[in-house]
Amino acid sequence: MKVSTRVEYGLVALTDIVIHSDGGRSVSAPDIAQRQKISHKYLEHILLLLRQAGFITAQKGIRGGYVLAVSPEDITLSDVLNALDNNILAGLDKDEEQGDGLRSVINSLFWEKINSDLSRYTDTLKLSDFAEQCRKSSSGDWDLYVI
Amino acid sequence: MKVSTRVEYGLVALTDIVIHSDGGRSVSAPDIAQRQKISHKYLEHILLLLRQAGFITAQKGIRGGYVLAVSPEDITLSDVLNALDNNILAGLDKDEEQGDGLRSVINSLFWEKINSDLSRYTDTLKLSDFAEQCRKSSSGDWDLYVI
């Protein structure tokens, strides 16, 4: 019941790419790592997963880096969680032969509302929301980077 | 982002105690373990935590077992989660010196609604709700045990 740094870093990396890829420029992993104070090598793993999930495309070479493959409005928090988190929403899987049924009843009641609430939230929140929020929170600071 | 069996078993055990302690009789760990198909030894650990949290009191000896220490209406799901889960609602702890602030902004946005929604739910749901739901779901079956 906690969010891994993998998810956090992935979200941060995607948002960083959105914010700093003005004009279609690709954003390099070293740059992201330095800006966000994330281990470069670890970040590479996460970017690999994000690329395999189809969120970003990569370009090798001296001016290479990452660019969004789809619009920020089309990437939901659910998408990112599914791509980076192994056991997200791991509700009850097999409710066969569980004593007198107490366990399955409790699991149902427990997950019933949490699942629907959480899903509605993560399905609604988009990468564009994160980017917008970040722009608002620190107005103008990123103009230094976006030349 | 999943619920451990510790929490699940703990919730099941508490509910089992509520349902089977009719007339103030104590419910033994072996009985719970057998009914709910939980490892007896593992269940002991969980019952220990529940006792230390003040939810139940124990009685040793040949007719010993566990009894609720407080009313089922006074034990919320949040209470149980806090007692049995190590990292429940492990939001952002230290947001000092996080690059250009992107991480803290994203963390805030991420947890903002999840925390409030989840807390409202887990604070509201009570042990009595679980017990009632279990009684409803299997009407009369437990009369076999509650003599």
Place this chain on the structure above:
DNA sequence: GTAGTTACCTACTATGTCAATAGGCATTTA
């Protein structure tokens, strides 16, 4: 064409938690 930069991939490790298992001690009651 070459050098430097970057992404790509695989392997490895350290740490921590989970989910049990095991065994012995303490206590209470039939």
Place this chain on the structure above:
DNA sequence: TAAATGCCTATTGACATAGTAGGTAACTAC
């Protein structure tokens, strides 16, 4: 007194997380 039960500590295997390390492939500026 014996059986049943709770109490407590230690140990273990499996697994995920959070990295670290090193080499290979591709691209581009010069």
